[in-house]
Amino acid sequence: MTSAAAEIRYLHESYPKGVETFQIAPGILWARLPLPFRLNHVNVWLLRDADGWTIIDTGCDTADARAIWEALFAGPLGEGRINRLVATHGHVDHVGLSGWLVDKAGGVPFVSTLGEWMAAQIRIWDARSATSKEVEKFLSGHGCDPATVASYDADRKRTQSMLGALPSSITRLRDGDTIRFGERDWKVIVAGGHAVEHASFWCAEDNILIAGDQILSRISPMIGVFPAIPEADPLAEYLGSLPRFKALPADALVLPSHGLPFHGLHARVDQLASHHELRLDDLARLMDKPRVAMELARGLFTRAVEEGQGRAALAETLAHANYLVGRGRAERMIGSDGRVLYGRASNPDRDLMAAD
Numbered sequence: 001m002t003s004a005a006a007e008i009r010y011l012h013e014s015y016p017k018g019v020e021t022f023q024i025a026p027g028i029l030w031a032r033l034p035l036p037f038r039l040n041h042v043n044v045w046l047l048r049d050a051d052g053w054t055i056i057d058t059g060c061d062t063a064d065a066r067a068i069w070e071a072l073f074a075g076p077l078g079e080g081r082i083n084r085l086v087a088t089h090g091h092v093d094h095v096g097l098s099g100w101l102v103d104k105a106g107g108v109p110f111v112s113t114l115g116e117w118m119a120a121q122i123r124i125w126d127a128r129s130a131t132s133k134e135v136e137k138f139l140s141g142h143g144c145d146p147a148t149v150a151s152y153d154a155d156r157k158r159t160q161s162m163l164g165a166l167p168s169s170i171t172r173l174r175d176g177d178t179i180r181f182g183e184r185d186w187k188v189i190v191a192g193g194h195a196v197e198h199a200s201f202w203c204a205e206d207n208i209l210i211a212g213d214q215i216l217s218r219i220s221p222m223i224g225v226f227p228a229i230p231e232a233d234p235l236a237e238y239l240g241s242l243p244r245f246k247a248l249p250a251d252a253l254v255l256p257s258h259g260l261p262f263h264g265l266h267a268r269v270d271q272l273a274s275h276h277e278l279r280l281d282d283l284a285r286l287m288d289k290p291r292v293a294m295e296l297a298r299g300l301f302t303r304a305v306e307e308g309q310g311r312a313a314l315a316e317t318l319a320h321a322n323y324l325v326g327r328g329r330a331e332r333m334i335g336s337d338g339r340v341l342y343g344r345a346s347n348p349d350r351d352l353m354a355a356d
């Protein structure tokens with residue numbers, strides 16, 4: 001791990017504060033918006049077009065974020081018009097202000113994958129109704145206590161309150177497209193795992209990757225299973241996407257949505273892959289007998305659970321558990337009380353061979 005870590009070099013040791021911007025490459029400005037979460041910031045990128053600007057991602061809809069955007073509009077973005085807003089993906093910290101920004105810029109195109117725009121629309125719609133019986137069953141079936149089940153609704157509504165109205169139309173991005181903005185051509189890399197159709201942008205000519213959340217510099221992107229798709233295997237999608245990033249040059253400049261821009265793409269991809277491999281092994285070890293996922297989460301993410309991040313820990317644990325099930329290393333069973341249990345496969349070697 002030490003040698004891989006040594007291969008990661010941050011472009012700056014600090015980050016833009018408040019309304020500051022740092023120039024990352026010719027025509028690319030970096031701004032950093034505050035988030036009211038444990039993960040306390042998101043990076044946004046302002047790219048200089050010949051006649052204006054392209055904005056990538058927005059932050060959450062909060063007064064702090066709006067104030068920074070107002071200052072950016074009065075400052076660097078004041079020269080020339082806004083040409084488009086691009087979304088890496090539809091999570092609240094990336095598109096929370098998308099409708100507001102598109103309006104503010106005079107109705108410019110909103111560039112997004114279809115899946116991410118739709119997923120964000122569904123989240124807005126979903127937060128308007130009470131927690132369904134199915135969601136309650138999902139949470140209690142995986143071993144959440146009644147207080148955790150009860151907190152779901154308020155947490156979901158609080159998060160979704162920072163997801164403002166989305167633009168009502170998109171310019172659709174698809175995997176493999178080439179899109180031009182900021183005076184550069186960018187190849188679109190659509191990948192799953194962290195989100196359904198997350199877009200990253202690769203500029204071969206200048207060796208720059210706008211990575212979004214797919215490749216982060218210090219933390220590992222959240223890979224979770226949520227009530228809407230209980231048997232999803234997002235970790236397989238995520239791990240399956242990593243070779244596509246490793247196929248890019250090792251010395252690419254990587255612009256992640258959280259943390260610091262860096263060089264060392266291959267080393268970082270290797271770290272992210274081995275991080276999940278270790279976690280999978282830890283999880284398999286915890287399945288010494290069939291257990292509910294929340295119990296496994298307490299073993300795997302002890303601190304996060306103690307610090308009140310129980311549902312996030314559950315989502316991550318389920319991603320790893322479903323991955324083990326998909327590879328024949330674990331089995332998913334329904335206990336006599338209706339709870340979902342995960343245990344080691346009775347004959348993992350045979351199943352593993354079958355899976356290969």
Ligand SMILES: [Zn+2]
Pocket residue numbers: 042091093094213257258
């Ligand atoms: Zn994010």
